[in-house]
Amino acid sequence: MKILDQPRYVCALGAMQTVQGLYRGVPVLHAGPGCAAKLAGGIAGSNGDSGYLSPQIYPCTNVGERETVFGGEGRLRETISNALKVVDGDLYVVLSGCTTEIVGDDIKKVVQEFQNAGKPVVAVETPGFKANNLEGHQWVVDALIDQYLVPRGKGPLVKGLVNVWGPIPSYDPFWVGNFRVLESLLEEVGLIPNAIFGEYRGIENLNRVPNAEFNLLVSPWVGLGNVLHLEEAFGTPYLHLPNLPVGAFETSRFLRTVGKFAELEPTLVERVIDRHEKEYYFHIERTSDVFLENRTMSRRFSTVTNAADALAYSKFLVNDFGLVPETQYITDATPEEHRNRIVGYFKEFQYGIEAPVVFSTDGHLIHQAIRDTDWFGPPLILGSIFEKKLAQELEGNFLAVSVPMKERLVLHGTYAGYHGGLKLLEDIYTWVLQQFN
Amino acid sequence: MSDYGKGTETGTRENRLGSITGYEGTLQGLGQACGGGGFGDRKRCFSQASLCNAACALGQLGFVTDAAVVHHSPSGCAVTAMSLSNSKDQLAAKLGLDNSRSGYVSTDMNEADTVFGATENLRDVVRETHRRYDPRAIFIGASCVSGVIGEDLASIARETSEELGIPVAPVFCEGFKTQIWASGFDAAFHAILSTIVQPPKVKRDVVNVINFFGSARKEITALFALFGVEPLFLLSNTTIEQLSQLSESVATVSTCATLGTYLGHGLEEQYGVPYIKSLQPHGMAGFESWVRGLAKVLGKDDIADAYLKKEKETWQPKIEAFRAKLTGLRAVVGMGPGFNFNTTRVLQELGLEIVHSAAWHFDKQYEDGRRPESFQYLLDHSPNDFPLSVNDLQNFELLNILNTVKPDIFFSRHTGSTVWATKLGIPSLCVFDEYAIFGYHGLVKFASAVHDVVTNRSFTKNLASRVKLPYTGWWFAQPHHNFLEAGEPA
Numbered sequence: 001m002k003i004l005d006q007p008r009y010v011c012a013l014g015a016m017q018t019v020q021g022l023y024r025g026v027p028v029l030h031a032g033p034g035c036a037a038k039l040a041g042g043i044a045g046s047n048g049d050s051g052y053l054s055p056q057i058y059p060c061t062n063v064g065e066r067e068t069v070f071g072g073e074g075r076l077r078e079t080i081s082n083a084l085k086v087v088d089g090d091l092y093v094v095l096s097g098c099t100t101e102i103v104g105d106d107i108k109k110v111v112q113e114f115q116n117a118g119k120p121v122v123a124v125e126t127p128g129f130k131a132n133n134l135e136g137h138q139w140v141v142d143a144l145i146d147q148y149l150v151p152r153g154k155g156p157l158v159k160g161l162v163n164v165w166g167p168i169p170s171y172d173p174f175w176v177g178n179f180r181v182l183e184s185l186l187e188e189v190g191l192i193p194n195a196i197f198g199e200y201r202g203i204e205n206l207n208r209v210p211n212a213e214f215n216l217l218v219s220p221w222v223g224l225g226n227v228l229h230l231e232e233a234f235g236t237p238y239l240h241l242p243n244l245p246v247g248a249f250e251t252s253r254f255l256r257t258v259g260k261f262a263e264l265e266p267t268l269v270e271r272v273i274d275r276h277e278k279e280y281y282f283h284i285e286r287t288s289d290v291f292l293e294n295r296t297m298s299r300r301f302s303t304v305t306n307a308a309d310a311l312a313y314s315k316f317l318v319n320d321f322g323l324v325p326e327t328q329y330i331t332d333a334t335p336e337e338h339r340n341r342i343v344g345y346f347k348e349f350q351y352g353i354e355a356p357v358v359f360s361t362d363g364h365l366i367h368q369a370i371r372d373t374d375w376f377g378p379p380l381i382l383g384s385i386f387e388k389k390l391a392q393e394l395e396g397n398f399l400a401v402s403v404p405m406k407e408r409l410v411l412h413g414t415y416a417g418y419h420g421g422l423k424l425l426e427d428i429y430t431w432v433l434q435q436f437n
Numbered sequence: 438m439s440d441y442g443k444g445t446e447t448g449t450r451e452n453r454l455g456s457i458t459g460y461e462g463t464l465q466g467l468g469q470a471c472g473g474g475g476f477g478d479r480k481r482c483f484s485q486a487s488l489c490n491a492a493c494a495l496g497q498l499g500f501v502t503d504a505a506v507v508h509h510s511p512s513g514c515a516v517t518a519m520s521l522s523n524s525k526d527q528l529a530a531k532l533g534l535d536n537s538r539s540g541y542v543s544t545d546m547n548e549a550d551t552v553f554g555a556t557e558n559l560r561d562v563v564r565e566t567h568r569r570y571d572p573r574a575i576f577i578g579a580s581c582v583s584g585v586i587g588e589d590l591a592s593i594a595r596e597t598s599e600e601l602g603i604p605v606a607p608v609f610c611e612g613f614k615t616q617i618w619a620s621g622f623d624a625a626f627h628a629i630l631s632t633i634v635q636p637p638k639v640k641r642d643v644v645n646v647i648n649f650f651g652s653a654r655k656e657i658t659a660l661f662a663l664f665g666v667e668p669l670f671l672l673s674n675t676t677i678e679q680l681s682q683l684s685e686s687v688a689t690v691s692t693c694a695t696l697g698t699y700l701g702h703g704l705e706e707q708y709g710v711p712y713i714k715s716l717q718p719h720g721m722a723g724f725e726s727w728v729r730g731l732a733k734v735l736g737k738d739d740i741a742d743a744y745l746k747k748e749k750e751t752w753q754p755k756i757e758a759f760r761a762k763l764t765g766l767r768a769v770v771g772m773g774p775g776f777n778f779n780t781t782r783v784l785q786e787l788g789l790e791i792v793h794s795a796a797w798h799f800d801k802q803y804e805d806g807r808r809p810e811s812f813q814y815l816l817d818h819s820p821n822d823f824p825l826s827v828n829d830l831q832n833f834e835l836l837n838i839l840n841t842v843k844p845d846i847f848f849s850r851h852t853g854s855t856v857w858a859t860k861l862g863i864p865s866l867c868v869f870d871e872y873a874i875f876g877y878h879g880l881v882k883f884a885s886a887v888h889d890v891v892t893n894r895s896f897t898k899n900l901a902s903r904v905k906l907p908y909t910g911w912w913f914a915q916p917h918h919n920f921l922e923a924g925e926p927a
Contacts, residue, residue: 001561004512004545005569006522011513026907032581032612033829034489035513037852042516053907056832056853060486063613068585082483082920086833086912088905098511099581099613102551128511129546129582361545364569385523404519 006363006386007042008305008331008403011098012126014039014133014171018140019093020053021169023202026089027053028121030076030107031097033062035128043133043170045404059083063099073105077113084117090203091148093140094123101127122147132333134222134306137168141226144206145233154210154234162186162262163209163236164195165227166218166244172308173405177414178244182218185245185417188272189255189264210234216258218244220307220345221338242345244312247320247421248280276418283422291425296435298397300324300375304366304383305402306332307342310357313382313401316421318349323380325355326373329366334359370394378435380428397432399424445591445607447627447699449490449615451478456800458616460827461918464794467825468816471801471808483920487797487829488851489612492517493621495541495578498608498628500525500650500673501680503538505572509559509588510580514612515543525673528650532674540570546582554586556593563597563605573677574604576628584611604677606632616829617798619695619773625672626700629680630707637684637708642666644731645689645704647697649673653872653879660728663744664737671700684708688734690727692717692871694809695775695800702804714803716810717775719874720783720883721749721756726810752877756787759884764788766891769842769858771795771835772850776868778811780848782818783874787884791823793842795835797851799827826917832857836908837917839863846891862901864890 013035016027029036036055049055059082061067061075076094083092092114096107111123124143126136164182167175176198183193194212196205215227215238227238239261245254252273259269284291291297301323303310310328317323328346339359346355360366367390370381379396381387385406391398400408401415415424450456459479460467470476491514499506499521508515518541529536544562546555563575575597577590590607598605606628610621644666646657651670661668666687669679683689689704690713691697701712715730716723725745732741768789770781774796781791802808824842828834830851839847839858847858847865855867866886868874874883 001565002545002547002558003562003565004515004543005540007512007515007518007543009512010516010519011511013513029486031486032489033487033616034492034612034618036486037488038492038516038520039513041852042519045519050853050856052905054853054856055486056830056857057907058486060484062484062487062616062829063581064616065613068613078482079484086483086909088907088909097581098551099585102582102585127548128513129548129551132512388523389526404522406523 004361008361008363008384008386009132009134009333010039010042011128012131012133012136012139013095013097013128014043015124015126015136015140016058016095017043017133017170018137018168019095020051021175021197022091022206023052023198023200024090025202026083026087026092027058028080028083028092028094029058029060029097030072030094030100030105031060031063032099033060035097036060043403045406046408047173047405047410049170057087059087063097068099068103071103071105072100073110076105076107076110080110080114080121084114084119090119091206092119092121093143094121095126097126098128101125120148133171134168134332135335137171138222138225141223142229145226145229149206149210150233152207152210156211157213158192158208158211159213160190161192161194161208161212163212163215164193164218165215165223166308167197168222169197171403173401173403173410174414174416177410177412178416180412181414181416181420185251185255186216186258189259189269191258191262210236212236214239214261217241220311220342221334222308224338242311243315244308244416246312246316246415246424248277248418249320250315251417251421252277280418280422290429294432295437296378296397297429297432298323298375298378298380300326300377301380301382302326302328302370304329304331304363304381304387306330307334309402311342311345312415313424314346314355315349316424318353320421321425324353325349326375326379327356327358327369330357330359331361331363331366333361397428397435399428399431445631446609447623449620450617450623450798450800451615454800454802456617456798457827458798458829459921460799460825461921462825463822464815464819464825465822467799468812476801477924479921479924481831481920482922483833485830485832487616487831488618490615490618490621490624491578491580491610491612493618494608494610494625495576496520497622497625497672498576499539499541500528501539502529502534502536502674502676503572504574504576504677505540505542505566505570506576506578507559507563507566508541508543508578508580509546509555509583509590510543510578511546511582512543514580515541517541518543528673534674538570538572540566540572542566546580551582551586554588556588559588560593560597563593564601567601567603572603574606574633576606576608578608579611581612584613604632619798622696623699626703629672630700630703633677633680634683634704635681639685640687641682641685643669643686645683645686645710646670647689647691647700648693649696649871652870653875656875660744663740664732664735666735684710686710688713688731690731693775694803694811695773698800698803714805714807714810716782716814717779718876719779720786720880721877722782722786722814723779724876748877752881755881756877756884759881759888760788762888763884765790766845767792768846768848769793769795769839769844770848771854772848772868773797774799774809775811776850778809778815780868780874782811782814783880783883784848785820786880787887790821791819792844793824793826793838795826795828795838797829830854833908833912834917836861836906837913837915840913841917846887859897860901860904860906862897864894864897866890
């Protein structure tokens with residue numbers, strides 16, 4: 001039996017958010033009338049899905065009965081043609097939905113006709129039944145590489161230029177802040193970061209991608225295919241760091257690894273680390289009474305989330321903050337080929353600590369397993385809003401960090417980097433302090 | 438006329454009522470056009486993403502306190518489960534209800550399913566959902582995929598219902614079937630009428646209130662107590678048992694005629710429960726029409742008259758004071774037809790001038806073949822024949838209109854429209870709450886909100902002066918109906 005109970009991802013068409021995350025990128029949907037608004041509402045949740053565009057702006061063929069019977073290529077053709085006239089963008093990405101794929105519309109053929117439209121138009125098949133939005137995100141990036149960057153060719157290499165990949169626009173509720181922290185960390189050690197997603201970046205940064213010295217991927221599996229693809233297309237090497245660095249321990253390690261890969265002067269990197277750690281531990285020191293003298297905080301935790309968030313937060317909680325991991329539940333339908341490697345990442349904590357990993361998309365079973373765990377005290381559960389009631393039932397501590405997150409607002413907030421670790425402690429303890437101590 | 442409760446499907450609004458999503462003209466022009474023959478829809482050769490009926494249908498059913506939804510769909514459609522994840526809990530907590538028997542799961546259809554079909558998995562998921570949540574009923578929601586590949590939901594529903602001993606209803610809300618998302622309300626109510634509602638055994642002093650989330654629960658309960666009846670707010674936070682007894686109520690009212698038409702008329706036709714075809718209870722005329730309409734059916738006209746007189750005396754001076762401040766403001770309204778025509782009337786009561794009205798669709802008639810009351814009221818009473826367009830949340834048309842008309846204020850009721858008017862520099866008010874203008878007191882609160890919005894324009898000005906709109910100069914130089922094709926005869 002195949003059941004999705006408590007969905008924590010959406011379908012491949014959810015990658016429209018990746019296009020919207022590329023400033024002035026315009027998703028053009030060859031899909032049903034409701035797909036865009038529904039997907040955005042689910043992914044962005046209460047976090048807002050408006051920007052330069054919003055789902056209401058996306059040109060969409062709003063496929064109806066007529067197109068399911070007679071095909072919708074003509075409808076797509078007129079929609080693209082008029083989208084180019086009406087919507088002011090730099091890059092148009094045509095995304096197909098379930099119906100049009102089943103009916104057999106050839107969106108690539110239609111998009112071919114717009115090669116001389118004056119603006120780049122690319123096509124990505126993203127039928128919902130084929131995969132989820134994490135894979136859809138990779139397909140969109142691959143399409144940008146194949147259909148936009150490769151035909152433009154490789155420009156001159158820019159020394160120190162580093163493409164930054166990892167956070168998935170919108171699906172990572174902290175994506176903007178995460179990108180900015182990764183960028184500023186690279187800047188501090190003298191590199192030139194180049195991320196294509198987020199405020200006022202976009203096509204200019206995209207155009208620079210082939211010129212980079214290397215690609216930096218900060219994610220356990222999403223995007224790995226893309227950096228391999230870029231290596232193949234432009235010969236650009238890549239550095240793959242599986243976890244987003246949260247807190248001092250992981251961020252210092254991040255900087256040292258990047259420094260080594262980019263052959264930076266180690267004393268420069270150490271100076272940056274030293275300055276940050278000093279500040280970081282000023283705060284940890286002055287709050288250590290709260291951390292240490294507390295009846296209600298947990299020693300053991302689980303995460304119920306996608307692989308990227310599970311890894312980032314568990315690394316922090318173990319290696320930085322000294323908690324002990326119970327099972328980590330990974331809910332993003334991680335493709336089989338990545339699973340062993342990811343299980344391995346959860347065996348590399350300090351002091352030989354290991355965390356069991358369960359891959360499951362069935363929230364009901366996950367909750368049952370968490371109930372059946374002996375926590376030796378109040379559990380700490382990091383996950384989505386689905387875990388809130390569970391944490392309350394178990395008299396534990398809880399923080400929503402992943403989709404569907406709900407009930408909290410994130411603008412530029414982030415848990416990445418040194419300040420991010422402090423922010424995560426603030427947010428965890430905001431819950432802890434609401435319990436009787 | 439519809440076969441309420443018969444068959445598994447109800448037709449879409451386009452097919453059943455001749456409803457449309459494309460029109461450009463004026464209020465009186467639309468009134469004349471839809472009165473005669475040859476009134477047809479106008480399609481667009483460019484469109485933007487709107488909404489689908491599945492979100493309306495299953496979003497409604499997902500709020501039933503002790504029922505489960507099984508969405509036979511790929512993961513993306515089941516995003517409704519994310520939307521409901523905490524909101525149904527928040528709403529239930531407000532009323533102290535236990536909703537642990539509700540759930541929303543998906544069959545997570547994949548590529549193999551589109552080739553080989555997936556009704557056996559659906560059957561297993563319905564069984565598993567029953568085991569997990571012990572719901573009093575299960576609604577099987579259709580999706581575009583299940584529709585296109587021809588999955589037989591009705592048979593699975595019938596068989597699992599027999600097996601599990603609870604009602605299992607298919608809900609036919611495939612997104613491609615209609616451009617009018619309100620068709621989804623009809624699909625949900627059809628499932629309720631055909632599968633849940635039982636013939637009456639007794640008569641109860643209960644009035645069905647078709648609404649969304651019952652935010653005026655307290656006020657309506659107090660008002661109905663004067664008439665000796667209790668409200669039953671549908672569908673959120675109702676139980677399957679309560680729904681099974683809808684036929685035993687003394688009347689049905691609605692706060693949104695677009696939402697209520699199918700169930701209201703269905704209960705009337707099938708079980709003789711009178712459906713009050715009044716204006717909706719927004720503002721003065723609406724509230725009076727709604728209260729009197731109900732009182733008449735209950736034989737309590739005197740009580741209604743006395744109540745309305747007293748209420749009006751209490752609030753009239755404040756309403757007048759706001760009217761003096763708001764008179765002459767030029768307004769554009771963009772909402773679904775039910776709320777649009779009611780809100781338009783209210784704004785005219787407050788002295789605002791309607792300079793354009795955009796309805797997200799238009800029902801020329803409801804199930805009984807009559808024009809919507811709120812539309813007829815405007816035809817009869819509007820001081821001006823304002824420009825009127827019908828577009829299914831077509832933002833490019835709306836922004837073009839707003840950019841041309843440049844009103845003092847814009848009123849909306851759907852996600853993603855207030856934002857864009859604000860970015861044009863137009864103060865905007867999102868009238869999300871269906872009871873935001875309920876009765877005289879609501880009118881005062883609403884008028885105050887309108888006044889606040891036009892008084893402090895800081896946010897609007899700050900934002901608008903720093904953003905670039907995602908439309909070309911070319912588009913803003915075109916007429917807003919540029920992409921409307923010639924009409925198709927009905």
